[in-house]
Amino acid sequence: MLLAALLCFARLGMSAGGGELTSEATDTTVESVVNTTEATENMGQPYFDNSTKRDYTAAVGQPAYMHCRVKNLADRAVSWIRKRDLHILTVGVHTYSSDARFAALHTDGSDEWTLRVAPAQPRDSGGYECQVSTEPKISLSFRLTVVVSKAEILSGPELFVRAGSDINLTCIARHAPDPPSFIYWYRGPHVVNYAQRGGISVETEQRTRTSRLLIARASPRDSGNYTCAPSSSDSASVVVHVVSGERPAAMQSRAIKMAPSLTTILLSTLTFKEARTLFNIIQYFISLENIITKSSLFYRFYTAISISR
Template sequence: MRWKILVLWLFVNGINDRSEGGSEHSNPYWEQAFSQPYFDNTTRREVTTTVGQTAHLHCRVGHLGDRAVSWIRKRDLHILTVGILTYTNDQRFQSLHTDGSNEWTLKVTSPQVRDSGIYECQVSTEPKISQAFKLNVVVSKAKIMGNPELYIKSGSDINLTCIVLQTPDPPSFIYWYRGGNVINYSQRGGINVVTEKQTRTSRLLISKALPQDSGNYTCSPSSSDAASVLVHVLHGEQPAAMQHGNSSSTATFWTFNFMLFVLLQITILER
């Protein structure tokens, strides 16, 4: 109850000062109670980026006055920046600030996985006040669905689907390569690529594949590790690798039945 009375008293005195021509003079009681630095909590406190993609941590401080804003790396309490000056030998860290703005931004260029962790925006009040921000640096990579080696019968379609994993933002592009060359639509007809950036997927379809379409196919998104699959387009019978797979399945079937027969015989004998 007392603090409510104090706030009301300060507010009334502030109005009285202005009504008595005090607009040219500040109210010391009002300034002391309400002009201390504070953090604006409307900014994102957790940021996720991919390796190599520049990250920004935005800290907003109101009523800063003549205090300084510093960025501290929490894990080793290393001072990265003070004001707009960089206080570390690692020049990938930089403080950005525009005159008249209440925003102090830590810019991390070419971040690596080791840069993940907590960073503090600290104000030089007494005692100091700080606000924590979390930076996640992940390795984004592509994945082509299915086996890493694919056998296609001549005349069938090559149908490859690529998914980009662990990326906070959709890729700006996804390119397909055969060998070291980008897939060329003008070389032959029947090639179609459908890319959906929001779902982070891309599909490559090559109709009526021929032996000359064999090769190493690579899905390469922006800011992500690429993925590859080796495609064989064959005439005639299936390759030996696939035939071995069928023999293995048959052997597994007979092994299972034999074990079942043994278990039944043991059960009968125990009775």
């Protein structure tokens, strides 16, 4: 109806101007009207904001968020679907999963519909879909990757420092999806007390996810278990020994040499069952490679009794 009226008006206009409506002009007018009509019809249809981020990474144990923006939603509903099993997680702001970790977040008047997974677990990695209940349905795919983020102290699990020198510890939050909001240092169960003594400083670089603890002019009283705890990663610890009189390297060497003697004493008094239990305990706390290197006698004994059994 609208198209016929516009065509009639175009012809009358041309006649009034004393000209004739050419075939080319007619085609142009029809195309313009068709395009205008299509635009008018599609103006009220929902559509996705394709500039939305669609790949997300979250740390295990932390909340994960995926954001879907829908324009011109009107009275349609937005749903979140897990693609691996096509399970409907949420419809609108209602959760349709028995897993309470999933929830839909939405503010009235906003075009953003957010799926929250809290806390995220490795099994949550995979594809998700944001769907709108148009006919036919429209959907937008998202991907979530859940990683294990763990801090690492570069000095290793144990550090020997000579009294009077500095304790210098560097901690890195490995695989953290976002720079940590903070990185705390603990000595034992307590946060490192900067007011307790002078010469303690911490430098944290959020961009590189790195924190450095410096304790100047260390004394044996500074010995203890030091822990680096980023806000979004598992913590890491190191046992620091501040020693006087003997070089730290010599102490470490002597500790290694003492291991075979201790092993010999233990093995001479243990039954096979007790020795196997002890071996499993040591293997749990120390790598097998370490045990073989530091105590070849223990390994030969365990191998011999295993073969004899």
